[in-house]
Amino acid sequence: MKNKNSLLHRLILQTIGHEKRQHYMIPIFTILLSLIFGILVIALLGKNPLQAYYNLLQGSGLAPKASYAGHKGMITDFTSFLNALTPMLFAALAVLIALKAGLFNIGVSGQMLAAGFTATVLIGYSDLPAVIAKPLVVLIGFIIGALAGALVGFLKHRFNINEVVSTIMFNYIFQYVISFLINTFYVDPVSRQSANVKQAGRLTLVDVVVGDYKMDIPLGILVAVAGIAVTAFVLGRTTLGFEIKAVGSSIRAAEYAGIRVGRTRVLAMMLSGGFAGLAGVTYYLGYFASIQPKVLVSTGYDAIAVALLGNSSPIGIIFSSFLITVISKGSTYMSSTSGVQAEIASAITGIILLFSACGAYVKYKVNRWKDMKEEM
């Protein structure tokens, strides 16, 4: 029992032992643990871990680099970081809403692709002026994604088709059909991708001259922040939000309370798909301007982890998306400057998620220590 009263033990109890703070202190604690673990790994590879971490921040525009190319600076790095962050925020929101209703949307990537492709074809290649084109892209992205999501919800409700299977099937169907359409009608013979969309329809303003800098300004991030606020409001303050959470907690209890389970699930999947659609347009008509055929982006799968890391709360995912995007976005710069391979960055992401998955266990242990201490 003696070592249980050690300094470390007391420190842990004082920081994460307090029950009211545990919902955010435990994720922070596990993230710190995994970052320390990452330090060990990088050190074992014979590289300087602190420098590697600093490189991640530099690559994301959160710390100054040693030198910059012309018209580039910390601020341009940061806006391009925000550009990468936007689709991740939307995708995590999509996963989150479905999770709240007890559904598992593994098809975010497919819904992103469907929405991105439709918006590219309908608006991206048209001659509409920017003022009309950009809102239309957002609208179409949301609608197409929502339709795809609602279909999954409907299949679940009407035919009892497990949403995991149907979303996996739709992932493949979207991937192949769209790859066929791109290769047949919209391919750029040089890049082997879909032809670039026109600037008017793109949700990221590219190479805008601000002062001495040329920066990419992601307009989508504003929509994303609004989306998070709306989601937080809907889930926390409206009847629909309550119904979604009730269905997610217990279908029988929800039915007993007079909630129409089928309708609520379809609605939740619709919202989820809608956000996935927004992730799609901000990815394919924002961060990028074209679609690579036959490739399903990993954002949809990463978003599952991001949503869970963010404690399945709309505010939480801001932080978790931020962290995960810093690591993935900064990894290119890290590998070019300190020679740590970029794959290590995704391994660290995996380790962070791994440690945070044990959050419930940490909480259980800490609370048991606390109880034991009180008994003494």
Added chain:
Amino acid sequence: MNTIIIDGLSFALPLFIMAIGGIYCERSGITNLAIEGLQGFGAFCGALFAVCIAQYFAGNSPVPFYLAMLFAFLGGMLFSLLHAMLCIRFKANQVISGVVINILAMALTEFLTKQINASIFGAASNKFVLGVSARITVPVLSKIPVLGAVFTNLYPFEIVIALIALIAWYVLYQTRFGLHLRACGDNPHAVDAAGIEVSRVRLVAVMASGALSGLGGICFAYSISANFSSNIYSGYGYLAIAALIFGNWKIMPTLGACLLFGFARSGGYELVKFLEMPSSYQDLVMVLPYVLTLLMLIFFSKKNHAPKALGEIYDKGAR
């Protein structure tokens, strides 16, 4: 027609063995989204071993292939311990654990492949070249009209898979352990009350799932891609999950689902060749298995239900 059966089987069987692993895991009550990562890691271990020992054998020797299968089996099992540890010991969310394993497997194998190629073989390459395994034709049986195609141009792994699948079926449905395993997924408290340790049964189930996934992975590496690279993560693991849910968490219906995927896929390819369409139409035809699945699900999934305690963390004290 023959090509459809031959190619269909060589795709369906590795998928089937991964799905069986998934069934073991999920019937014991542990959600398994990790099949994709487990098959990749297993294939990595097998491929690494095969590449390391290749120089001691003649070019056409089948021995490295069988050893690769063994090591893929073990590698998948080893990596699945992580899933078991997270889900059983640390009571983690099983979905997040599965996703984590996929992410980790992808990052680790990609990194290690590059690192090992650079440091041991002195080549800057991100893959292990394996080649396609030799094929065999069963002498008499292959002469049977139509059905004979099943025994023509077989990959040796197909026979191995068929045997293992048979054993897996027997263990799950005909033995005491199989009964315990299935009970763990439906009512773990009853199993506990009967004096059997739930966590131990689940550990074995997860390990079986890892081993079988690894086996499936190395089969894909030796047939479709002929090497090990990050291309191994092209979603077959998720397809196996779809197959097992489609098969209502039962082994025989799952075989049906896998065969449907396999034959629709090879049939589609043949159709494109037969109609002499440009190769970009292959993409369109590739949709067939998935559309078929959705249509069939509409008719058949009314009765589907998951194991009752699937995804729930087992808590002895809960009532």
